[in-house]
Amino acid sequence: MAGMTSSARPPLNRRFAEFGTTIFAEMSALAARTGSINLGQGFPDTDGPDEVREAAVRALREGRGNQYPPGPGVPELRTAIAAHQERRYGLVHDPDTEVLVTAGATEAIAAALLALLEPGDEVIAFEPYYDSYAASIAMAGGTRVPVTLRPHEGGFRLDLDELRAAVTDRTRLLLVNTPHNPTGAVLTREELSAIAALAVERDLLVVTDEVYEHLVFDDAEHLPLATFPGMRERTVTIGSAGKTFSFTGWKVGWVTATPELVGAVRAVKQFLTYVASGPFQYAVAEALALPDSYFAALRADLLAKRDLLAAGLTEAGFEVFRPAGTYFITTDIRPLGEKDGFAFCRALPERAGVVAIPNAVFYDDRETGAPFVRFAFCKRTEVLTDAAERLRAAFAH
Numbered sequence: 001m002a003g004m005t006s007s008a009r010p011p012l013n014r015r016f017a018e019f020g021t022t023i024f025a026e027m028s029a030l031a032a033r034t035g036s037i038n039l040g041q042g043f044p045d046t047d048g049p050d051e052v053r054e055a056a057v058r059a060l061r062e063g064r065g066n067q068y069p070p071g072p073g074v075p076e077l078r079t080a081i082a083a084h085q086e087r088r089y090g091l092v093h094d095p096d097t098e099v100l101v102t103a104g105a106t107e108a109i110a111a112a113l114l115a116l117l118e119p120g121d122e123v124i125a126f127e128p129y130y131d132s133y134a135a136s137i138a139m140a141g142g143t144r145v146p147v148t149l150r151p152h153e154g155g156f157r158l159d160l161d162e163l164r165a166a167v168t169d170r171t172r173l174l175l176v177n178t179p180h181n182p183t184g185a186v187l188t189r190e191e192l193s194a195i196a197a198l199a200v201e202r203d204l205l206v207v208t209d210e211v212y213e214h215l216v217f218d219d220a221e222h223l224p225l226a227t228f229p230g231m232r233e234r235t236v237t238i239g240s241a242g243k244t245f246s247f248t249g250w251k252v253g254w255v256t257a258t259p260e261l262v263g264a265v266r267a268v269k270q271f272l273t274y275v276a277s278g279p280f281q282y283a284v285a286e287a288l289a290l291p292d293s294y295f296a297a298l299r300a301d302l303l304a305k306r307d308l309l310a311a312g313l314t315e316a317g318f319e320v321f322r323p324a325g326t327y328f329i330t331t332d333i334r335p336l337g338e339k340d341g342f343a344f345c346r347a348l349p350e351r352a353g354v355v356a357i358p359n360a361v362f363y364d365d366r367e368t369g370a371p372f373v374r375f376a377f378c379k380r381t382e383v384l385t386d387a388a389e390r391l392r393a394a395f396a397h
Contacts, residue, residue: 048246065278073101103276121172128362184323196228312388352394
């Protein structure tokens with residue numbers, strides 16, 4: 001009969017049994033249904049620079065990228081990525097053999113893990129982590145081993161002793177994210193030095209997700225792990241245009257690494273999307289060459305927005321962990337008499353007309369993440385002001 005399956009076995013394979021509809025889809029639908037301000041999913045509510053958008057329009061009109069672009073990415077973008085890495089960090093890459101363009105950072109993560117892992121390999125990731133990490137490790141047949149970032153002095157910090165203890169003979173790879181989503185932590189030079197020393201000592205590969213590299217605040221500094229001794233030859237660095245230039249829908253990401261590592265990732269990537277984002281690649285090449293004043297203005301704008309929303313959340317009664325990077329604020333809801341982030345976020349639209357994300361979805365140990373809730377501040381100032389007022393009205397006493 002129509003709709004019947006030929007087997008009693010569930011259609012979703014075991015590796016993906018724990019993954020359903022993402023929390024972002026659920027909360028975005030809830031925002032639309034209730035007319036709430038969506039501070040859940042991390043995308044800006046305004047477009048990026050006009051000159052970058054016009055560069056994409058120009059590429060479309062001139063017929064550049066309207067057909068399949070080269071598998072590794074258009075030469076202009078690969079050259080721009082290499083120039084960006086050298087100008088910003090002193091990392092020298094051959095654009096022909098050490099740069100690969102991907103369909104956003106999410107594909108880069110998946111392709112890297114599929115390429116570098118064998119079934120049963122252990123992968124250490126810093127918990128809470130971006131939800132695609134767990135899914136990508138599962139697709140590769142790996143075993144994820146979380147090392148938890150814990151609240152410390154108004155932020156979240158890595159316990160280096162816990163990290164060292166997590167490494168076993170089965171550990172193949174460290175999956176590092178800095179600046180860190182969702183906590184906003186930016187790993188310090190001392191922490192990165194210790195991670196590098198551990199990777200060299202135990203002969204580990206490292207995949208670093210650095211998509212928020214330009215979104216750092218106060219005294220924080222983004223330092224690519226590949227710049228540390230012994231790391232250039234064992235690190236796959238992942239970047240993206242979406243967060244830096246506010247064109248998240250373009251899905252332009254990239255990988256930089258040695259020819260051997262890039263070749264491995266490319267071998268997998270070609271069977272995922274093959275290629276993507278043709279005309280947008282030319283625009284991102286121009287974006288990466290924008291002057292330093294653009295990046296400074298971006299940071300200043302987001303810093304002001306961070307402080308605006310942080311103040312509103314504090315006045316509403318949340319404990320606020322002020323992020324050193326990214327565009328997310330993690331809060332603790334226990335001062336409000338709450339302890340279940342899922343229940344809190346599902347009720348928040350009716351209570352306050354605001355949508356947020358429960359951090360527990362980013363933890364293997366859901367209980368550890370239960371009291372934490374994430375808000376995005378990459379929105380227009382008037383939207384954040386409205387959200388802060390709604391939260392104060394709902395919770396401040």
